[in-house]
Amino acid sequence: MIVRILGEGQYRLDDEAFAVVHRIDDRVQTAADADDDEGFRQALGELLDVVTGRGAPLPADELHPSDAIVPGHGTTLQEARELLSQEGLIPG
Amino acid sequence: MGLMGRFTTIVKAKANKALDRAEDPRETLDYSYEKQLELLQKVRRGVADVATSKKRLELQSAKLEQSVEKLDGQARMALQQSREDLARVALERKKGVQLQLQSLDEQRAQLQAEQDKLVVAEQRLTAKVEAFRTRKETIKAQYTAAEAQAKIGEAFSGVSEEMADVGMAMERAESKVETMRARAGAIDELLESGALTDLTDGRDSIDRELEQLSSAGAVDAELDRLRAEIGAAEAPAGQIGDGDK
Numbered sequence: 001m002i003v004r005i006l007g008e009g010q011y012r013l014d015d016e017a018f019a020v021v022h023r024i025d026d027r028v029q030t031a032a033d034a035d036d037d038e039g040f041r042q043a044l045g046e047l048l049d050v051v052t053g054r055g056a057p058l059p060a061d062e063l064h065p066s067d068a069i070v071p072g073h074g075t076t077l078q079e080a081r082e083l084l085s086q087e088g089l090i091p092g
Numbered sequence: 093m094g095l096m097g098r099f100t101t102i103v104k105a106k107a108n109k110a111l112d113r114a115e116d117p118r119e120t121l122d123y124s125y126e127k128q129l130e131l132l133q134k135v136r137r138g139v140a141d142v143a144t145s146k147k148r149l150e151l152q153s154a155k156l157e158q159s160v161e162k163l164d165g166q167a168r169m170a171l172q173q174s175r176e177d178l179a180r181v182a183l184e185r186k187k188g189v190q191l192q193l194q195s196l197d198e199q200r201a202q203l204q205a206e207q208d209k210l211v212v213a214e215q216r217l218t219a220k221v222e223a224f225r226t227r228k229e230t231i232k233a234q235y236t237a238a239e240a241q242a243k244i245g246e247a248f249s250g251v252s253e254e255m256a257d258v259g260m261a262m263e264r265a266e267s268k269v270e271t272m273r274a275r276a277g278a279i280d281e282l283l284e285s286g287a288l289t290d291l292t293d294g295r296d297s298i299d300r301e302l303e304q305l306s307s308a309g310a311v312d313a314e315l316d317r318l319r320a321e322i323g324a325a326e327a328p329a330g331q332i333g334d335g336d337k
Contacts, residue, residue, distance in 0.1 A: 004103070004253065004257065006099070006103070006257055006260060006261075007209055007212075007213060007257065007260075007261050009216060021096070022094070022096075025094040025095060025096040025097075026094055028094065028095045028096070029093075029094045029095045032095055044095075047096075059219075060215070060216045060219035060220060061219040061220065061222060061223040062223065062250070063220060063223050063224060063227065063246060063247045063250030063251055064246060064249075064250045065104075065107075065246065065249035065250050065253055066100070066253060067100075068096050068097075068100050069096070069099045069100040069103045069104075069253075070095070070096050070099055071095075071099060080095065083099070083102070083260065084098055084099070084102055
């Protein structure tokens with residue numbers, strides 16, 4: 001599985017690591033739904049740590065579409081909303 | 093849908109918009125390669141734009157540093173002449189300028205971070221575009237239109253996703269630069285009006301007092317210097333006179 005971190009590049013993950021990422025993603029979304037800035041920051045940080053820690057960076061000259069895309073390090077809940085609301089996917 | 097799902101959907105949608113497909117896939121390849129080169133140019137201009145904004149903030153910081161020194165000097169002068177009230181005003185203004193300086197420093201750091209990100213994004217995109225160019229030439233040379241269609245899929249999606257990613261980074265950097273421009277414009281106005289750089293241009297009574305104080309201080313210093321010179325010239329003459337008696 002290939003995961004892209006926006007602004008930081010792509011990583012190749014095995015299925016097990018990708019499943020972990022998915023579980024953390026649920027917590028990221030829960031924090032977002034609860035307007036929990038700190039919880040969002042923590043869960044996203046954890047998710048990105050799994051991607052970069054357990055994944056292997058894809059060389060820049062390889063052309064593959066990603067299976068999943070996540071915002072980069074330090075993205076706040078507010079910024080994530082702004083990025084998504086451009087296309088009207090998350091209201092408010 | 094989780095956050096990851098939402099981001100995946102939105103970036104893929106942007107990626108689809110980044111590159112249009114033509115009838116003949118081999119034409120699509122050339123056309124999309126042109127688009128990629130255009131985006132690379134834009135990113136390079138973006139990096140230059142951010143650098144320019146950063147430079148402007150640095151120039152403003154330098155001017156504000158000067159006015160801090162000037163206000164400091166005025167406060168010292170006021171105290172020497174026992175005008176604590178004026179010294180206080182000068183120090184209050186100095187504090188205000190220092191706050192501005194601090195905020196400029198933070199903005200400069202933000203722009204630096206954006207610039208660094210764009211530079212890395214440009215390097216990544218350059219590598220992808222070059223990989224795409226190689227793939228494109230191979231496909232064009234080896235396959236018929238129908239076969240090419242099947243072959244370009246992954247290369248096409250891979251590069252357009254990178255383009256969408258870079259495009260988002262560009263938008264972010266541009267909006268930061270816009271915000272900085274507005275703030276920098278406001279500070280420029282303050283600097284031009286003299287409110288920050290020059291408190292001695294007679295804007296108000298306190299400015300005039302500070303100004304008078306420093307000219308009075310300068311006159312006093314000059315008087316002291318003259319007295320010392322005259323004293324030095326007279327003293328030896330007096331001693332000679334004493335000896336004559």
